[in-house]
Amino acid sequence: MKLEKVLDQLNSFEKNSFLKIIDAIISENPVNRKDIDKILSESDRELKNIDNINIAKVFKLIEVEFQKYVEFEFKDTTSQLDVLIDIIIRDGNCIMKSDWLARLYENEIKSLKSKIKNLRSTIDKENNILDNYRERDYHIYKACLETAYNNDKGNNLDQKVTQDELSILLTLASKLELSQEEVRLINYMVLPVEKQNIDDIINELKNIGVIFFSKKTNTVYVADEIIRNLRKVRKKDVADKYFRRVLRSLKDPQINLACRKHNIDWQNVSFDQKIKKIIKEGIPFTALLTTDIYKNGTKLSDKKAFLNDLFENGLNTNKSLKGSTIEEKVDNIIQYFDEIERDERVGISLEGYDQLLNDLNSTLPKSNDLLKNEFELQDNNVLSSEYLLDFNIKPRDVLEVIDSKELKRFCDKLDIKTRGNTILNILESYKDAENLSLENYEHFAYRDVNKIKENGLNVKEADLGIQFEDLTKKIFEELKFNVDEQLRKDMNTNKDKIDILLNLGNNQLILVECKTSKEKGFNKFSTVSRQLKSYVKLAEKNGYNIIKSLLIAPEFSDDFVSECNLEYELNLSLIKARSLYNILDAFKDSKKHKEFPHNLLMKDVVIQEDRIVKALAK
Structure with missing residues (x-):
């Protein structure tokens, strides 16, 4: 947590x-x-x-x-x-x-x-x-x-x-x-x-x-x-779950060498039991990869070649391992796991995670007890994505504690392919493109194609702006706003094309404009201001009143915020993409509100996420 x-x-x-x-x-x-x-x-x-x-x-x-x-x-x-x-x-x-x-x-x-x-x-x-x-x-x-x-x-x-x-x-x-x-x-x-x-x-x-x-x-x-x-x-150097991931990528003779060196019983013991003992004994991760798993006399070049293959293929990173010395290579593997741990992304959608846990429970009934014992969890029922993520336990961490034979049985029952890496095949089958896109909402705002692709989504850079608009519509729909697509289409002209209209009834609308930008600090106020004023006139011409304008972008420069603060005609508020996504999360957690109280968006120049989250939690 x-x-x-x-x-x-x-x-x-x-x-x-x-x-x-x-x-x-x-x-x-x-x-x-x-x-x-x-x-x-x-x-x-x-x-x-x-x-x-x-x-x-x-x-x-x-x-x-x-x-x-x-x-x-x-x-x-x-x-x-x-x-x-x-x-x-x-x-x-x-x-x-x-x-x-x-x-x-x-x-x-x-x-x-x-x-x-x-x-x-x-x-x-x-x-x-x-x-x-x-x-x-x-x-x-x-x-x-x-x-x-x-x-x-x-x-x-x-x-x-x-x-x-x-x-x-x-x-x-x-x-x-x-x-x-x-x-x-x-x-x-x-x-x-x-x-x-x-x-x-x-x-x-x-x-x-x-x-x-x-x-x-x-x-x-x-x-x-x-x-x-x-x-x-x-x-x-690394959390036990990542140490386990590396150990599972090694061969049995390598595990035996490490066990013998540290006085760990390795005879008549299963591969998984040996892995557990190595982790329990606190054998240093760096020592394991630099000395413990190699026979005496192994050449330095062979050790480096092994680490390169382990990183790229054994861990399925599909990346080259940097570093000229063996110490630098191990340090970069440690850095890789540190970045994974700090990354809040789950890898699949939260809905997909819950579905995976439900299927594990029905197909492999011992999964719940296995997770409880492996991670020393106190509660009786632990198969919940929200619960496990509080412990920073992600889908891959769950699958990696399950015996490989059991995983194959799981795949056979759910018709998941077993050719190649079983765990990655399972994760791929539980990806929910729409929800996964929402979880990458901020990356769409920043037009970060590489990050989006790394997270398992196929996108073209030319489509990022349209997809960002579509995701923003999805967020407002989940906030229970009436995203009036028909009115927007009827109102738009060849010259003026409104991104999103939120229909509050009684001819009252909230105007939403979406902007993506690779540059930090969105800073095009005069252009946006002219654009929004044109949209307001268009709405008025059609008999509607724009009571609020919202601009969604990755972030805003200080100059942009200052100019917005002086603008009185538009009643404009700025929302960072991350803030809007976090507000949606808070709304989903709120038991009191069946629809989002739009008045919470009427106060700030830059929408204060903390204020709204606290208001929803009351």
Whole structure:
């Protein structure tokens, strides 16, 4: 769930801890201080007095500083912060009741103690199954940790690992290529691990700003933006779901090599089980793709060639992987997944997503339980697009946790082709062109052909203007306006061609003009003004009264807005394409309004999306 939406669930008191941390970071003059001040200047320069949209914008500008702040909190090695953060950054754990977090934490502590016992037993055995080099690495790291922890005892001080010592240990672990799980098990072999009270845990995480807690609903929230930040703190390159996507693109022998290197049981275990264990063990994504999956002596050129093929064909990006070194290539794969995660698009329409989930439920009845277990979801029925998208779980993420044999059975029952990539074939069959076009509405406004095609729509640049008009009509129809096509056709002349007329009855009309533009900041006021005035006269000539004119465009320059502000004849308001689409979303969520109250469009020069969304939510 996005930070803005999380903040909408909370009262002022429940936001305080987070806002105090952001205020403290701002007071230290972060890199983007000027941009932050611009946002704050719209209020009284108090962070607590700006709306949630702008709080999210401010957080985006201080993400680097926030990450450093959280890293500093890791200096307390007895806090179990690593254990707790590893829980909350897992896919599906961004929204949960406090008792669910308590259960996950309790299971984690039990599992941790059991694993520590097994690893200690393995290390102490003379004839263990460990590779000689791996056993040596464990002993080296453990000895260094014991020295750091016991140093204080000799000086008659409380035993702890200082921040400087911790930074050295982290470097050592990286150079020894230990996974997060291996580091954690050895750490808690030396440091005491005791179960903490769940209320204390929630307070600790809330006070350092990494979670939010609603007392009213007893719910813990972790915003998507913060999860991405916490992954960087934990040196976790990609989300588990993307790690799974890469692992499923590898061959069984490659998976076995990675398992053997990190002391993971790989014999008599299924391919999917091995993948789950690799993810669970926290094996570094970068290490996996640079060293772990290759036989000793593999040439660097062969590794690069493999990564190129993995990116283009294995992940079905149909793009060339950039980078001259293997490290640069892996960094670009990480960047690719980061862009996917930040992208709010679903890939298919929301209606298509719901239909897919319904069909999975009827064809593969175990799908619901599979998703619940895989993503550690608390609710009983999770097969809802709205529910899953709050957890940032998209259609492809759902399909990738289902066994390939089950997916083939699904395709056979619904007559979906299985030749080629099964998952992509399924997604293609659930694309709804009309709804998918609406979800790309802003890209049509910007005439961004490449983006539109990337999202699975076939368009010609010459048709973008007409399609933008048609989509705008569709939006106003879904807002329950009477889009009067017949009147528009009857009224239009060879010279004057109105885009859209909204008929309010009693000879009252709203005039809508649509403009697409590749350039940022639409800035052709004089042309548009003459055009609209001509349309108003045309309507009056036909006995109609234009009570409002609306101009829809991707965005507007400051000069355009200023000139519009001085125009009094047209009663003109400007609406950004994104704003109109978001207003439609808010209207769909509104249970009170059966049709859109057109008076909400009568006030602003530039229509304030926030004001309308709040009004619809009342």
